Each structure stands twice: as C-alpha cells, then as structure tokens.
Amino acid sequence: MTLVVEQLLNGLQFGLMLFLIAAGLTLVFGIMDIMNLAHGSLYMAGAYVAAETMQRTGSFLFAVLVAAVATGVVGLVLERLLIRRLAVRDHLAQVLGTYAIILIANDLVKMIWGPAPVMLNMPAALSGPVRLLPDLMYPAYRLMIIVCGVAAAIGLYWFVTRTRAGVLVRAGASNRQMATLMGVRVPLLFLGVFTIGAMLAAVAGALLGPITAVQVGMGEEILILVLVCIVIGGIGSIRGAFVGALLVGMVDTAGRAFLPMLLREVLPPAMASGLASTFAAISIYLLMAVVLVFRPAGLFPARG
Amino acid sequence: MRKSIVGAWGLLLVLAAFPFIAEAAGLDFYVSVVRRMLIYALAATSLNLILGYGGMVALGHAAFFGAGAYAVGILESYGIQAGLIVWPVAAVLAAILALLIGAVSLRTRGVYFIMITLAFAQMVYYIFISLRQYGGEDGLNLAGYSSLPGVDLADSNSFYYVVLGMFAVLMWAFGQLVNSRFGTALQGIRENESRMESLGYPVFRLKLTAFVISGAVAGLAGALLANHNLFISPSLMHWTQSANLLVMVLVGGIGLRYGGVVGAIVMLTLEEALRMWTEYWHLPLGILLLCVVFGAPRGIAGLVAPWFAPAARGERS
Numbered sequence: 301m302t303l304v305v306e307q308l309l310n311g312l313q314f315g316l317m318l319f320l321i322a323a324g325l326t327l328v329f330g331i332m333d334i335m336n337l338a339h340g341s342l343y344m345a346g347a348y349v350a351a352e353t354m355q356r357t358g359s360f361l362f363a364v365l366v367a368a369v370a371t372g373v374v375g376l377v378l379e380r381l382l383i384r385r386l387a388v389r390d391h392l393a394q395v396l397g398t399y400a401i402i403l404i405a406n407d408l409v410k411m412i413w414g415p416a417p418v419m420l421n422m423p424a425a426l427s428g429p430v431r432l433l434p435d436l437m438y439p440a441y442r443l444m445i446i447v448c449g450v451a452a453a454i455g456l457y458w459f460v461t462r463t464r465a466g467v468l469v470r471a472g473a474s475n476r477q478m479a480t481l482m483g484v485r486v487p488l489l490f491l492g493v494f495t496i497g498a499m500l501a502a503v504a505g506a507l508l509g510p511i512t513a514v515q516v517g518m519g520e521e522i523l524i525l526v527l528v529c530i531v532i533g534g535i536g537s538i539r540g541a542f543v544g545a546l547l548v549g550m551v552d553t554a555g556r557a558f559l560p561m562l563l564r565e566v567l568p569p570a571m572a573s574g575l576a577s578t579f580a581a582i583s584i585y586l587l588m589a590v591v592l593v594f595r596p597a598g599l600f601p602a603r604g
Numbered sequence: 605m606r607k608s609i610v611g612a613w614g615l616l617l618v619l620a621a622f623p624f625i626a627e628a629a630g631l632d633f634y635v636s637v638v639r640r641m642l643i644y645a646l647a648a649t650s651l652n653l654i655l656g657y658g659g660m661v662a663l664g665h666a667a668f669f670g671a672g673a674y675a676v677g678i679l680e681s682y683g684i685q686a687g688l689i690v691w692p693v694a695a696v697l698a699a700i701l702a703l704l705i706g707a708v709s710l711r712t713r714g715v716y717f718i719m720i721t722l723a724f725a726q727m728v729y730y731i732f733i734s735l736r737q738y739g740g741e742d743g744l745n746l747a748g749y750s751s752l753p754g755v756d757l758a759d760s761n762s763f764y765y766v767v768l769g770m771f772a773v774l775m776w777a778f779g780q781l782v783n784s785r786f787g788t789a790l791q792g793i794r795e796n797e798s799r800m801e802s803l804g805y806p807v808f809r810l811k812l813t814a815f816v817i818s819g820a821v822a823g824l825a826g827a828l829l830a831n832h833n834l835f836i837s838p839s840l841m842h843w844t845q846s847a848n849l850l851v852m853v854l855v856g857g858i859g860l861r862y863g864g865v866v867g868a869i870v871m872l873t874l875e876e877a878l879r880m881w882t883e884y885w886h887l888p889l890g891i892l893l894l895c896v897v898f899g900a901p902r903g904i905a906g907l908v909a910p911w912f913a914p915a916a917r918g919e920r921s
Contacts, residue, residue: 335718401894
C-alpha cells in the first residue's frame with residue numbers, strides 16, 4: 301500500500317514537471333501552429349545554467365531563478381531571430397529549422413560544459429525524507445517539486461482564465477486570424493508566450509536536474525514525452541496539456557513500477573520481466589495511439 | 605528529358621567505374637564510404653516518395669530503416685543468412701510495420717501527423733531496446749554477411765556492385781512510379797487533397813500505398829546497412845535518424861527525383877569532412893541546415909534541376 305502511494309506521488313511529480321514544459325509548448329503550437337522541436341533544448345539550458353549557478357553560489361533558489369531568467373532571455377532572442385521567421389513557413393521547414401537549433405544547442409553546451417554530465421546538487425535542507433503517513437516516508441525534495449508544480453499549475457490556470465492577457469492567449473490559440481482581426485497584437489503575444497514557455501521549461505529543467513542526469517541529449521529525451529502529452533491533451537489547450545501530462549506521468553511511472561509485479565503473477569518470471577519492460581517502455585505511446593484513434597484532435601481540442 | 609537520361613547514365617557509369625578509380629588512386633577505403641552513401645541514398649529516396657511527392661511530413665522513417673536492419677540480425681541468430689530470403693523478408697516486415705503505423709497515422713493531419721509518426725517510431729525504438737535477447741540497448745554484432753548465390757559480400761567490391769545494382773534498379777523503378785498514374789495522383793494529393801477526394805480518388809488508400817512502398821524500400825536499405833556495418837543497434841531507429849533522413853531529402857531537393865541521392869551524398873560527405881576537422885561537427889551542420897531552410901527551400905538538386913529538366917517545374921506546379 302505504501303508502495304502504491306509512493307509510486308502515485310512519483311507519477312504526480314513527474315507529470316507536473318512534464319506539464320511545466322508542455323504548457324509553453326502547447327501554446328506555441330496553438331497560437332502559431334509551429335512545430336518546435338527545440339523546446340527540449342530550453343529545458344536543457346535551464347538545467348545547465350542552474351547547475352553552474354548552484355556550483356558558484358550554493359543557493360538552490362537563486363539557481364532556479366537565474367536559470368529561468370537566463371533561459372527566458374535565450375528564448376526571447378531565439379524567437380526574434382528564428383522562430384518568428386519559421387512560423388510563416390510550412391511544417392517541414394519548421395521541423396528542420398528547429399532540428400538545426402537542437403544540433404547547434406547541443407554542441408554549444410558541449411563546448412561550454414564538456415561532454416560529461418554535470419552535477420546539480422539538491423539543497424541540503426531538502427535532501428532527507430519526510431514522514432507523510434505513519435509508515436510512509438517520502439523524499440522532501442520530491443515533495444517540494446510537487447508543491448512547486450501544483451503552484452505553477454494554479455498560477456497558469458489563474459493567468460489563462462482570469463487575466464486579460466490570458467484571454468488574449470486563449471483567443472490567439474483558438475483562432476489566430478480572428479484574434480488578429482479583433483485587434484490582438486498576435487506577434488507580441490507570441491513573443492511573450494514563447495518567453496514564458498522557455499522560462500517554465502527552464503524551471504522544470506532546474507528542478508528535475510538533481511534527480512535526473514544533467515547531460516547533453518536530456519532535452520530530446522523529454523521533448524518526445526512532452527509532445528505525447530500535448531497530442532493526448534489536444535494542441536493549444538492548457539487544460540489538455542495538464543491532463544495529458546498527468547496521464548503520461550502516472551502511466552509511465554505506474555507501468556515501470558507495477559507491470560513487472562502484475563505480470564509475474566500470471567506468467568513465468570523470465571517471460572514476465574521481458575514483457576513488462578517492453579510494455580512499460582511503450583505504454584504511453586500506446587495510450588497516445590488509443591486516444592488518437594478515438595479523438596483524432598486530442599482530449600480537449602482548442603479549436604472548435 | 606534527354607539530358608536527364610544522359611545524366612542518369614553518366615552518374616551510373618561514374619559509380620560503376622569508381623572502385624577501379626579508387627584502386628588506381630590507392631583509396632580503396634572510399635569504396636565502402638560510397639557504398640554507405642548509396643544505401644542512405646536509397647533510404648532518403650524512399651522518404652522523398654512520401655515527403656516530396658505525397659506531401660506527408662513523416663518524422664518516423666528510421667523505424668522502417670531499423671526494422672529492416674534488425675530483420676537481418678534476428679534471422680541470422682536463427683541461422684538464416686541467405687540474402688535471397690533475408691532481404692525480401694526485411695522489406696516485407698518493414699512494409700507491414702508501415703501498413704500498421706500508416707493506417708493509424710494517416711488519419712491525422714499537419715502537426716499531428718508529424719508527432720504521431722515520431723511517437724510510433726520511438727515506440728519501435730523502445731521495443732528493440734527492451735529486446736535483451738537481441739542485444740538490447742548495446743546492439744548486436746552480426747557473425748557474417750548475408751550469402752548470395754555466386755557473390756561473396758565479404759569482398760568489398762562485390763558488395764559495392766550488389767548495392768549499386770539494387771540502387772540503379774530501384775532508382776529506375778522510382779522514376780517510373782512517380783510518373784505513373786499512381787505517382788501523378790499522389791502529387792495531386794500533395795497539391796490539393798480535398799480536390800482529389802472530390803474527383804473520386806481513393807485518397808487514403810493511395811497515401812497508405814505510398815507509405816507502405818516507402819517503408820519497404822527503407823527496410824531493404826536497412827538490411828543493406830546491417831550488412832555494411834555488420835552491426836545493428838536501436839540507435840538506427842532513434843528519432844534523430846529520422847530527422848537526418850528528412851535533412852538529406854531537404855538538402856538534396858524535396859520532390860525531385862535525385863533529391864534523396866544528392867542529399868545523402870552531400871550530407872555524408874560533409875559529416876566525414878567536418879568530423880576530420882572538428883569534434884563539434886554538429887554546430888556547422890546546424891548552421892548550414894538553417895542556411896538551406898532559409899536560403900534554398902528546394903535544396904541543392906532544386907538549384908541544379910532547371911538545367912537538366914526545364915519542363916519539370918511546369919509539370920509540377
């Protein structure tokens with residue numbers, strides 16, 4: 301029972317971080333209909349900047365802040381230099397242009413920090429476990445990530461549904477032309493969304509850094525998962541990204557944790573472990589395929 | 605048109621004479637380099653069929669490429685090495701995989717299609733990583749080349765001519781295919797899908813057929829690559845491989861007959877050259893790619909093509 305709760309919390313934690321990355325990406329997709337593969341590179345940039353700052357100052361909070369601001373600036377420059385020009389091109393040009401950004405970003409990071417993974421230590425105060433229930437210990441750091449993730453989700457929800465800027469973002473995502481005709485300055489809006497999306501991805505990178513490896517290629521790995529979240533949720537929908545991210549986080553974590561146990565009950569052990577690892581690895585892709593077969597535009601299509 | 609036929613025979617002659625030239629110049633090693641280029645040229649051309657002629661931006665082509673390579677490795681572990689069995693099996697398996705993936709993916713459009721092909725390819729990638737009996741993440745060394753009657757692939761030049769022969773036949777078939785009724789219908793779908801639908805063409809079936817043919821050829825290229833490397837690993841199917849094939853098609857010339865060939869030759873030459881020069885060879889490659897995306901949207905073959913076939917543009921637009 302404690303194991304189940306622990307794994308569910310892990311799934312929640314992973315899902316919330318996926319949501320931080322997916323939120324920016326889904327709006328970028330939604331507003332400009334642009335296929336951006338380079339979002340994972342912003343996540344990587346966040347993790348590296350945080351690791352560097354943490355090493356120099358020793359303050360984790362400061363490291364996260366610096367990562368967010370620095371990556372926000374990178375995102376701003378990237379949007380003005382390249383993304384804006386790619387947005388008016390076809391999807392193929394966007395795939396290749398943003399793939400080129402990945403190639404460049406990975407080599408730049410390798411030049412600055414070297415090919416080996418770098419260390420990002422978690423703050424000492426949060427390195428121990430916390431007693432959640434009488435017999436449930438949970439790492440304090442992961443708990444902090446969950447709290448941050450929930451706070452960010454609430455903040456985003458408030459921003460998108462309760463502020464004027466949020467209304468404009470939603471208008472842009474559901475129908476760009478109509479929004480433009482109604483006087484929304486879509487290019488400016490897009491610049492803002494792209495920058496905020498970059499900052500959120502950087503925060504996720506900084507927070508996940510201590511529990512995953514900070515290395516070149518981390519961006520591509522997470523990017524694919526985030527794309528799956530967005531496709532499941534429906535491109536352009538924040539709510540969809542949230543649901544999709546939690547689903548992916550839960551299914552991925554639960555699959556890895558419980559499938560081996562469940563299959564061992566019904567199958568011979570050797571076969572069970574092989575099958576379980578296969579199914580755990582592809583579970584989220586199966587989930588996506590099933591969702592798309594029944595809802596080709598995702599669970600919460602942003603465009604009517 | 606005559607000029608392009610002369611060009612094709614000229615290219616074939618140069619490629620056929622290459623081993624002798626290389627031997628005379630003491631550059632035997634480059635026979636294997638060019639062989640690899642021809643294999644990638646086949647894979648890129650197969651992608652060009654759906655991308656350039658069918659307008660389907662698929663970001664999962666490495667799955668078929670890798671599946672073909674794995675077919676060789678897995679059959680070999682059961683003692684089956686006959687190329688006449690293994691290579692067709694590789695193509696058929698890749699075709700079946702393409703049929704399954706295409707049947708689901710082709711229901712979607714635009715960004716969704718890109719992402720779902722990407723996701724399916726990653727799924728295949730993870731399946732092969734989890735197959736520990738076939739090397740898992742580390743991959744698998746092949747014990748030897750596929751056996752062909754009368755030809756020993758271990759001889760570098762023989763293998764080269766086998767690849768060149770298949771390349772020539774498949775490129776010819778590719779030219780016939782894209783100018784056939786099927787090929788022109790496919791290009792019609794690229795230009796205006798709903799109009800073709802209204803005209804009564806079975807759009808979905810045509811697209812799926814192209815997708816399956818493309819997958820089969822990619823699988824065959826994968827089988828050749830498995831023999832070339834004598835090694836297979838899931839990294840063949842990683843999504844960056846799919847992106848590399850896309851890059852080759854774009855750099856070479858999308859929707860042009862020799863686009864995939866030019867792209868494969870240029871990109872692999874560049875890769876070899878940059879690697880010799882610097883450890884950070886992705887960076888200049890990325891910058892070059894940006895230049896092509898913004899400066900030459902129809903690729904290198906697109907810059908050269910008007911000289912060879914002035915009519916080609918008119919036909920297509």
